[in-house]
Amino acid sequence: MSEAWGLMAEFATADALLQGARAAHAAGYRHAEAYAPFPVEGLAEALGFERTRVPLFTFLGGLAGGLGGFFLQWYSAVVDYPLDIAGRPLDSWPMFVPVTFEMAVLGAAFAAVIAMLAGCGLPQLRHPVFNAPDFELAMRNRFFLCLPAHDPAFEREAAQRLLASLQPLRWVEVPQ
Structure with missing residues (x-):
């Protein structure tokens, strides 16, 4: 046996x-x-x-998603395709907030799921x-x-x- x-x-x-x-x-x-x-x-x-590292990875994923979303908008509005509309500054950050927030949430969610699956050894x-x-x-x-x-x-x-x-x-x- x-x-x-x-x-x-x-x-x-x-x-x-x-x-x-x-x-x-x-x-x-x-x-x-x-x-x-x-x-x-x-x-x-x-x-x-004991405690896991899922919260740390969730924070890092949210930070990366938020920074990535902000940079993508800033680059497209200031560097790649600048448009002068009503004399507003090209890098007006308030207009970037909604997408930045959503990208932070998306990045955090993806990072949390991936960290949880990796920590559990899934899929098995x-x-x-x-x-x-x-x-x-x-x-x-x-x-x-x-x-x-x-x-x-x-x-x-x-x-x-x-x-x-x-x-x-x-x-x-x-x-x-």
């Missing part, structure tokens, strides 16, 4: 999953994964997730946990905690003891 991708425990309640996630993090697992049919308050913190069309028995219940009424074998703290016997101590409904191997 080939080496397993990890071990997965199935829980009946969100509180049991939360308790299991805390125990796994306390045992040194830094790459544990949890799956639930709805958001569980405090689960990310229990798994040890196939994941080994999809092969776990009854994993489709994670979309309905079950909660799963997975300890992947690539985690530095993973030792098969110790992981089995940890999952058994959490009193799950059952635990299974996740095949490659």
Whole structure:
């Protein structure tokens, strides 16, 4: 039999999953994964997730979009195709504000989506946990905690003891 991708425990309640996630993090697992049919308050913190860089990339994307929109308008109105209309200055910045704002919002939105997808490792069309028995219940009424074998703290016997101590409904191997 080939080496397993990890071990997965199935829980009946969100509180049991939360308790299991805390125990796994306390045992040194830094790459544990949890799956639930709805958001569980405090689960990310229990798994040890910290702040992401998505807000930074969103700000930088908004800044780049706003500056790009302003520069595009300024260049076209002042350098490329200047028109003297009623003696107004060519670089009158108030007329550039609406497009600058919209480009900033567009740049921020694109940067946020791209940073979120990159941070989550998406798109990922196939994941080994999809092969776990009854994993489709994670979309309905079950909660799963997975300890992947690539985690530095993973030792098969110790992981089995940890999952058994959490009193799950059952635990299974996740095949490659």
